[in-house]
Amino acid sequence: MSHIKCHSGNLLIPLVIVVFLTIGCSDTTTLLDGDISATSPYESSTTDGDDRSSQPSVGTIYATSGSSIESTTTSEEVLADLISFDRVYPNLDIKKITDIVDPSDGDSRLYIATQSGIIYSVDRNQTLPEPSVFLNLKDLVLTQHNEEGLLGIAFDPDFRITREFYVYYIAPDPRRSVIARYIDDGYGLHADESSAEILLEINQPFGNHNGGQLLFGPDGFLYIGLGDGGGANDPNGHAQNRETLLGSILRIDVRGHIHDGPYDVPETNPFFDSDRYKPEIWAYGFRNPWRFAFDTESDKLWVSDVGQELWEEVNKVVPGANYGWNVTEGSECLINIPGCETGKITPVWTYGRGQGCSVIGGVVYTGSSVQNLNGMYLFGDYCTGTIWALKDDIGYLFVAELGQVDANITSFGSDELGEVYIGTYGGEIYRLNALPQN
Numbered sequence: 001m002s003h004i005k006c007h008s009g010n011l012l013i014p015l016v017i018v019v020f021l022t023i024g025c026s027d028t029t030t031l032l033d034g035d036i037s038a039t040s041p042y043e044s045s046t047t048d049g050d051d052r053s054s055q056p057s058v059g060t061i062y063a064t065s066g067s068s069i070e071s072t073t074t075s076e077e078v079l080a081d082l083i084s085f086d087r088v089y090p091n092l093d094i095k096k097i098t099d100i101v102d103p104s105d106g107d108s109r110l111y112i113a114t115q116s117g118i119i120y121s122v123d124r125n126q127t128l129p130e131p132s133v134f135l136n137l138k139d140l141v142l143t144q145h146n147e148e149g150l151l152g153i154a155f156d157p158d159f160r161i162t163r164e165f166y167v168y169y170i171a172p173d174p175r176r177s178v179i180a181r182y183i184d185d186g187y188g189l190h191a192d193e194s195s196a197e198i199l200l201e202i203n204q205p206f207g208n209h210n211g212g213q214l215l216f217g218p219d220g221f222l223y224i225g226l227g228d229g230g231g232a233n234d235p236n237g238h239a240q241n242r243e244t245l246l247g248s249i250l251r252i253d254v255r256g257h258i259h260d261g262p263y264d265v266p267e268t269n270p271f272f273d274s275d276r277y278k279p280e281i282w283a284y285g286f287r288n289p290w291r292f293a294f295d296t297e298s299d300k301l302w303v304s305d306v307g308q309e310l311w312e313e314v315n316k317v318v319p320g321a322n323y324g325w326n327v328t329e330g331s332e333c334l335i336n337i338p339g340c341e342t343g344k345i346t347p348v349w350t351y352g353r354g355q356g357c358s359v360i361g362g363v364v365y366t367g368s369s370v371q372n373l374n375g376m377y378l379f380g381d382y383c384t385g386t387i388w389a390l391k392d393d394i395g396y397l398f399v400a401e402l403g404q405v406d407a408n409i410t411s412f413g414s415d416e417l418g419e420v421y422i423g424t425y426g427g428e429i430y431r432l433n434a435l436p437q438n
Contacts, residue, residue, distance in 0.1 A: 004074035009381030082437070083370055085387070085405050085422065085430040091128045094120060096149070097423030100413025103155030103165070107112060109188045110415060112423070115149035117141035117169065124415055135167070135191040136296065144207060147230075147288075151212025156396070157220060159184075165191070166222065166254070168214050177202040179224060181254065181262075199262040201253060202245050206230025208289040213361070217251070218239055219300050221266055224250040228287035230312060232308065233334075235345065236253065239285050242277035246327065249289060249303065250318060253284035285344065287376035291361025291402050291411065292317070300395065302377045304361030305347075312359035313347040314379060315388060317362040321345045348384065349399055356381030360409045365389070366418030369434045378402070378420060380409040380434075387422070405430050 011382040049094045066405050096115035102124070103111070112131075117138035120184075122129040134247040143149045148170040156164040163184040171178045202212060209227030217223055228239040228247040239247025251265040271277040283303075292303040311330025315323055324344035326334060331347065333340040364378035376389040376398075385405045391398040407424040420432040 001346060007034075011281065023400060037107060051137065052299045055380060074376075082372075082434050083402055084435050085403060086433050087419075087428055088431045089129060089429050089430070090404075092120070092122065092427065092429070093405075094118075094131070094133055095427040096425055097410055097429070098149065098151050098428060099153050100421045100423050100429070101153050102413070103159040104157075104235055104416035104417040105155075105160035106416075107188055108420070110413070111153060111155075112429075113150050113153045114256040114427075115168075116143060117150045119150070119191075121166075121399050133263045134186075134189065135186075137167065137169060140169065140171055140178075142170045142175060144172070146210040148175075151210060152225075154214035154216055154222065157216050166199075166214050168212050168224065170207075170210055170301070171201075175204045175207065175368065177226065177432060178205055180390070181431070197262060200224075200252075202226065204229055205236060211286075211289050213289065213291050215292065215294070217294055217301070218296050219266075220253075221251050222254050222257055222263075223292070224252070225286075225289040225292060226250065227286070228325065234287070237326070239287065239325045240322070240327065242271065242284055243276050244283055245280060246283040247286050248278075248280075249282045249286065249292070249301075252282040253310050282319055283321050285325050285327075286322075287325040287329075289361070290359070291362065291379075293363045293412075294378065295364045296366070297375060297378070301360070302364070302379075302390075304359045304379050306358055307350075311347070311350040311352055312356065312381070314349040314359065314361075314377070315345065315347050316392070318345060325349075326384055348397065349390055350372075351381075355384065357383035360411065363420055364414035364416045365420060365432075366414070367420065367432075369419055369432065380412070380422065381424075382408050382410065385409055402432075 009231045026110050032290060049299040067282040070130060094114055096397040097112060098115050099113035101111045108123050109121045111134060112120045121132040121134040122131050137150055150169045152168040154166045156162045166180055166181050169178055179200040181197045181199060183192050185192045204230060211225035211227040214224035219389045226246050226248055228234040229236060238244050251269055253266050256264055258264055262271040265272055265279040269279055271281050272279045286305050288306040290305050290306050292301060294301055303315045303317050305313040305315060307329055310332060313330060322344050327340050328334060328344050330350040360380045360382055365373040366375050373389060376391045379391050385407055387402045389400050389402055407426055407428050409422055410425050411423040
C-alpha cells in the first residue's frame with residue numbers, strides 16, 4: 001500500500017482548535033457546478049480569478065472583529081501525525097467512483113458505484129480482492145454530461161434479511177433523476193436486474209447539479225439529495241421553490257406500509273400538511289448537495305453543498321429550513337436586496353477558491369483506528385485532495401485539516417466497523433489508518 005502522509009502547510013503536526021464567534025464569510029469552493037462542459041462531474045465553475053479565500057487557517061482563533069489572536073491547543077486536539085491515507089485494492093480496474101457503501105449486514109463486502117452505471121462488490125478484508133459486477137445499469141444510465149450517471153446507492157437497514165437496495169441515476173429521454181429499488185439474489189455477488197421497481201422520477205432541465213445521495217437515516221426513512229436542476233445561478237429558481245423537489249433534501253418512507261404508491265411521506269415531514277408545497281421536502285435552498293451523512297449518536301445531518309463562484313458550504317440540516325441558494329452563497333447575498341439573508345440558515349463552515357474548488361461531503365467517523373476522531377464529520381475537496389475534520393458540539397467549532405491525497409476525491413464511505421474510505425475520479429481508493437507509533 002502506498003503511503004500518503006497528511007500535510008497542510010505544517011507536515012504532520014498536532015491539530016489545533018479553531019474557534020469562531022461568528023461563522024460566515026469564509027472561503028468556499030464548488031463541487032458540481034454550473035459548467036456542464038467541465039472535465040469531471042466534480043469540477044467547479046469558472047471564476048474571475050479572484051482569490052476569495054478568507055477562511056482563517058487552522059490554528060488561529062478569530063474574535064468577532066476578525067482580529068487574529070494567539071493560537072492555542074487544548075485537550076481536544078487530534079494528533080495529525082497519527083493519521084495516514086493509504087491506497088487499498090490497487091488491482092481494481094475501475095474509474096469515476098461515485099459511492100462506497102457497506103450495508104452493515106455482517107458480511108465483509110464493500111459496494112462501489114461508478115458513474116458509468118456499474119456497481120462492484122469486493123471483499124474489504126482482502127488485499128487484492130476479486131471484484132464482482134453486482135449490478136450493471138449501463139444501458140439505463142445517461143452520461144452525456146459530466147455530472148450525470150449512476151450517482152448513489154443505499155441498502156435497506158435490514159438488508160441481511162430483505163436483500164433490498166436502492167439506486168439513484170440519471171436516465172435519458174427525457175433527462176430525469178430515477179430512484180429505483182432492486183433485490184440482491186446473489187448473496188452480495190449479483191443482483192437481479194429484472195427486479196427494478198421505480199419509486200420516483202424527477203425531470204432534470206440541465207445535465208448538471210443532480211445531487212445523487214441516497215441514505216437511510218437513524219429513523220429508518222430514506223433521504224435523497226437533489227440539486228437545483230443545473231445551469232448557472234439556478235435560472236429556473238428551483239431551490240427557493242417548494243413546489244418543486246429540486247434543490248432539496250427529501251425524506252420518504254420506503255419500508256413501512258405503503259398506501260397509494262411506491263412510498264409514503266412521513267407525517268413528521270415539515271410540509272406534510274401543506275396544500276401547496278411538496279411534502280417530501282425535508283430542507284431546501286441547496287445548489288448541489290454532493291453527499292451528506294448522519295451523526296448516529298446525535299441524529300445530526302451534515303450536508304456539503306457545492307458552491308458556484310464564492311463559497312463551498314458545510315451545513316447542519318434543520319427540518320423545513322431554507323439554506324439560501326440562489327439568494328445567498330455561503331453567507332453572502334447574491335441579490336442586492338436588504339436583508340436577503342433573513343430566514344436563511346448560515347453554513348457551519350465555508351471555504352473559497354484559495355482552499356479548493358468543489359466540496360465533497362463525507363462521513364462521520366465511528367471507527368477505532370483513530371479514536372480521537374470519533375464523532376467528527378470528515379469531508380474533502382475534489383481539486384486539492386484536502387481532507388478536513390469538523391466537530392461543533394463541544395462548546396466551540398473545531399475544524400482541522402487532516403491531510404491530502406494526490407487524487408481527485410469524489411466520495412467518502414465507511415464500513416460497518418466505522419473505518420473510512422475515500423473514492424476518487426481516477427478509481428483509486430484510500431483508507432484512513434493510524435500510523436504506527438515508535
